Amino acid sequence: MSDYKIVIPARYASSRLPGKPLLSLAGKPMIQHVYERALEVGVNEVVIATDDERIQRVAEAFGAEVVMTSINHENGTERIAEVAAIKGWSADTVVVNLQGDEPLIPRSLVETTAASLLNYPEAGMSSVCTPLHSDRDAFDPNVVKVVLDRQQFAMYFSRATIPWDRDGYRDGAQQMTTKIPVYRHIGMYGYRVSFLQDYQSMAVCALESTESLEQLRALWYGVKIHMSIIEQAPGHGVDTAEDIARVEALLAAM
Numbered sequence: 001m002s003d004y005k006i007v008i009p010a011r012y013a014s015s016r017l018p019g020k021p022l023l024s025l026a027g028k029p030m031i032q033h034v035y036e037r038a039l040e041v042g043v044n045e046v047v048i049a050t051d052d053e054r055i056q057r058v059a060e061a062f063g064a065e066v067v068m069t070s071i072n073h074e075n076g077t078e079r080i081a082e083v084a085a086i087k088g089w090s091a092d093t094v095v096v097n098l099q100g101d102e103p104l105i106p107r108s109l110v111e112t113t114a115a116s117l118l119n120y121p122e123a124g125m126s127s128v129c130t131p132l133h134s135d136r137d138a139f140d141p142n143v144v145k146v147v148l149d150r151q152q153f154a155m156y157f158s159r160a161t162i163p164w165d166r167d168g169y170r171d172g173a174q175q176m177t178t179k180i181p182v183y184r185h186i187g188m189y190g191y192r193v194s195f196l197q198d199y200q201s202m203a204v205c206a207l208e209s210t211e212s213l214e215q216l217r218a219l220w221y222g223v224k225i226h227m228s229i230i231e232q233a234p235g236h237g238v239d240t241a242e243d244i245a246r247v248e249a250l251l252a253a254m
Helices: 030-041 053-061 076-087 107-119 193-199 206-211 215-220 241-253
Strands: 005-010 046-050 065-068 094-097 125-131 145-148 154-158 183-192 225-229
Touching (some): 005 030, 030 046, 030 053, 046 053, 046 076, 053 065, 065 076, 076 094, 076 183, 076 193, 094 107, 094 193, 107 125, 107 183, 107 225, 154 215, 183 193, 193 215, 206 215, 215 225
Parallel strands (some): 125 225
Antiparallel strands (some): 094 183, 145 154
């Protein structure tokens, strides 16, 4: 299955780890590890999208195709939409967003994300989720939850505990419901280019800004997001300095 594209958005600016894509992990810049994971998938086009010449120079040095994008994008979706326009990809093209700080991402997760769009033509976006097993995670606002319909299309994403068990969660109970699965959203996205074309004219909606979840903009405008359920969350990304040693050890073991 190789009839889709992979775009790796990479920003130099980061509040917690400035220059994160160029951090050295096991002897290579992090962005190179991510690029190599993308090549393992076997698609015909892998692009690194950045607004920083330092990242451009490093990426081109290890042989990657780089598309320079605007510095004004609010999120990776906007950056990928610009790449699709620059590249002239057709409206039915499927694009997977592979985050530039996920050097351990498995090939299967990329393929699963693309398959949702290839198999469900009514979907404009795709993503993944995994069942929660921890009561603490179920009630943690930093863990984003998603509720699905019977065909695994997203009904809503929230930082709140959803679905809310009206009877089971009475009196401040902090034990996860057993009546229905509770799913954690994993921030892996696929897009149809037709959605990306429309996205640039979609104004930020109140739901998105209230929950601080960009995928709610798509639902607000009626875009269908198909979700794949995976049993286990992917490997660690790099968000803080503490993550570096952990990820380096895992890379060395691969």
